[in-house]
Amino acid sequence: MSIIGAFTPVFSRRVWPHVQLLLIGAILTLGQRTVTAALRVLGLADEAQFVTYHRVLHRARWSNLHTSRILLRLLIHTFVPQGPLVLGLDDTIERRTGAKIKAQGIYRDPVRSSHSHFVKASGLRWLSLMLLVPIPWAQRVWALPFLTALTPSERFHQQRGRPHKKLTDWARQMLRQVQRWVPDRPLVVVADSAYTVIAWLHDLQQHRPIAVITRLRLDAALYEAAPERQAGQMGRPRLKGKRLPTLAARLADVSTTWQRVQVVRWYGEGSRTVEIASDTAVWYHTGLPPVSIRWVLIRDPLGKFAAQALLSTDVQLAPLQILEWFVQRWQLEVTFEEVRAHLGVETQRQWSDLAIARTTPVLLGLFSLITLLAHERWKDTEMWVRRAAWYDKTLPTFVDALAEVRRALWKVETFRTSPTADDLVQVPRSLVDRLTDALCYAA
Structure with a gap:
C-alpha cells in the first residue's frame, strides 16, 4: 500500500x-x-x-x-x-x-x-x-x-x-x-529510425533542449558548421559550411581512424567488441532547418553485422556512451x-x-x-528465482517479479476467494506449494 x-x-x-x-x-x-x-x-x-x-x-x-x-x-x-x-x-x-x-x-x-x-x-x-x-x-x-x-x-x-x-x-x-x-x-x-526526422530533431533543440539518439543514414548530407558572420557582411546568414564526405565514404576510406571499444551488453547478449569512428557535423536538407549532431559510425571486426551509424543531438556526449544508450533500446x-x-x-x-x-x-x-x-x-525478503535441474537460473526476470507479487497477494485475505463455510480439507503442503507455483507463474 x-x-x-x-x-x-x-x-x-x-x-x-x-x-x-x-x-x-x-x-x-x-x-x-x-x-x-x-x-x-x-x-x-x-x-x-x-x-x-x-x-x-x-x-x-x-x-x-x-x-x-x-x-x-x-x-x-x-x-x-x-x-x-x-x-x-x-x-x-x-x-x-x-x-x-x-x-x-x-x-x-x-x-x-x-x-x-x-x-x-x-x-x-x-x-x-x-x-x-x-x-x-x-x-x-x-x-x-x-x-x-x-x-x-x-x-x-x-x-x-x-x-x-x-x-x-x-x-x-x-x-x-x-x-x-x-x-x-x-x-x-x-x-x-522512424524518428530520424530533421524537423523533429530541430524542434526538440529549441528552448530547453532534449537530447535524442537515433539511427543515421550512411548517405546523409553532412556539412561543416557555418562560418562566423563577418562585421558588415551582406546577405542572409549561412546555415552550413563546406560539404563533408558521407559516412559511407568514410567507411570505405582506409584513412578513417577507428577506435576499438567493448559494449557491456549488446542487444541482450554478453559483452561485444566493436570499432567506432565519430565526429561532429551539421545535418542539413534543402528547405529544412540545420541540426548539429555527433555521428558515430560502427562496424564489427568479425563482420557478423553490417556497418551502421548513429546520431546524437547532444554533441558533447562521448561516442561510447551514445552507443551504450542506443543498445538499451532493445529492452x-x-x-x-x-x-x-x-x-x-x-x-x-x-x-x-x-x-x-x-x-x-x-x-x-x-x-x-x-x-x-x-x-x-525483495528489500526485506530473499529473492525467489524459479529454478530447475535443466535450467540453472540465477537472476530474477519479470516472470519472477510477477510471481513474487502474486505470492504476496495470495497470502493476504483481502478479498473473498471461497464461501464462508467452516468445513476444512487437509491438503499436503507440498501440493499447496506446487499449486501456488503454478498459479504465480501462469500467464
Missing part, C-alpha cells in the same frame, strides 16, 4: 476501492485481462453490482496523465534519484478487430515484416514512453512504461475532418510533457513482449472509446508497477 496508495489522489473516494480490487485482480488473473476475469479471481463472481467495476474504465472521472506523472515520480525516486533520465520511445500495434473500435487502422506489422516482406496488421497503434533504468536485483537495464498514447491513423482523422497528428507530433508533445513534470532533470531519448521490444505474454495486452475486450484509451496504457503501466512492488518486497 505504500506504493499503490500514491495513486489515491487520482480517484474519488467512491471509485478508489473499486480501483484497488481491479488492480489486484489484473495482477492475479490468468489469461484474458477483462473486468469479469478480475472479479472472478477475487471471488466476486456473485457480485450483483458488477457494472460498477466496468464504469471505472468507461465512465469514472480520472486522468491518465495524472497516473503517469505519479508513476514516473515513483520510478525516478526508486531507481534513478539523480543524473539524466534515459527514455525509450517506440510504438506498437495492438491487434484488435471489431466494428465498434473506431480508432483501429491498417499498419505495417513490425514483428512479421522484414526488409523484403511486408505484412499488414489491423488494430490500434500506441506510442509508449519508457524509462530505461538499471534494476539492481536483475543486474540489467529494464524499460519501464509510464506514459502511453493512442495514435490513430491518417484515415481516421480524414474521416472525421480533423488535422492528422504524426507519430513525431505525438512524441514531441509527450516529451515536452515529461520535461514539465521533471524540469530539473536532463532528458535523453533513444528512438529507432523496449522485450517489454512489449512481456506485457503481451504475461499481462494480457491484446486480450482486453472494452468497446467504449474511453475504456480503450485507458486499458492498454494501464496494462503497460502495470509492468512498471509490478517491478516497483517486487523491488519493495
Whole structure:
C-alpha cells in the first residue's frame, strides 16, 4: 500500500476501492485481462453490482496523465534519484478487430515484416514512453512504461475532418510533457529510425533542449558548421559550411581512424567488441532547418553485422556512451513482449472509446508497477528465482517479479476467494506449494 496508495489522489473516494480490487485482480488473473476475469479471481463472481467495476474504465472521472506523472515520480525516486533520465520511445500495434473500435487502422506489422516482406496488421497503434533504468536485483537495464498514447491513423482523422497528428507530433508533445513534470532533470531519448526526422530533431533543440539518439543514414548530407558572420557582411546568414564526405565514404576510406571499444551488453547478449569512428557535423536538407549532431559510425571486426551509424543531438556526449544508450533500446521490444505474454495486452475486450484509451496504457503501466512492488518486497525478503535441474537460473526476470507479487497477494485475505463455510480439507503442503507455483507463474 505504500506504493499503490500514491495513486489515491487520482480517484474519488467512491471509485478508489473499486480501483484497488481491479488492480489486484489484473495482477492475479490468468489469461484474458477483462473486468469479469478480475472479479472472478477475487471471488466476486456473485457480485450483483458488477457494472460498477466496468464504469471505472468507461465512465469514472480520472486522468491518465495524472497516473503517469505519479508513476514516473515513483520510478525516478526508486531507481534513478539523480543524473539524466534515459527514455525509450517506440510504438506498437495492438491487434484488435471489431466494428465498434473506431480508432483501429491498417499498419505495417513490425514483428512479421522484414526488409523484403511486408505484412499488414489491423488494430490500434500506441506510442509508449519508457524509462530505461538499471534494476539492481536483475543486474540489467529494464524499460519501464509510464506514459502511453493512442495514435490513430491518417484515415481516421480524414474521416472525421480533423488535422492528422504524426507519430513525431505525438512524441514531441509527450516529451515536452515529461520535461514539465521533471524540469530539473536532463532528458535523453533513444528512438529507432522512424524518428530520424530533421524537423523533429530541430524542434526538440529549441528552448530547453532534449537530447535524442537515433539511427543515421550512411548517405546523409553532412556539412561543416557555418562560418562566423563577418562585421558588415551582406546577405542572409549561412546555415552550413563546406560539404563533408558521407559516412559511407568514410567507411570505405582506409584513412578513417577507428577506435576499438567493448559494449557491456549488446542487444541482450554478453559483452561485444566493436570499432567506432565519430565526429561532429551539421545535418542539413534543402528547405529544412540545420541540426548539429555527433555521428558515430560502427562496424564489427568479425563482420557478423553490417556497418551502421548513429546520431546524437547532444554533441558533447562521448561516442561510447551514445552507443551504450542506443543498445538499451532493445529492452523496449522485450517489454512489449512481456506485457503481451504475461499481462494480457491484446486480450482486453472494452468497446467504449474511453475504456480503450485507458486499458492498454494501464496494462503497460502495470509492468512498471509490478517491478516497483517486487523491488519493495525483495528489500526485506530473499529473492525467489524459479529454478530447475535443466535450467540453472540465477537472476530474477519479470516472470519472477510477477510471481513474487502474486505470492504476496495470495497470502493476504483481502478479498473473498471461497464461501464462508467452516468445513476444512487437509491438503499436503507440498501440493499447496506446487499449486501456488503454478498459479504465480501462469500467464
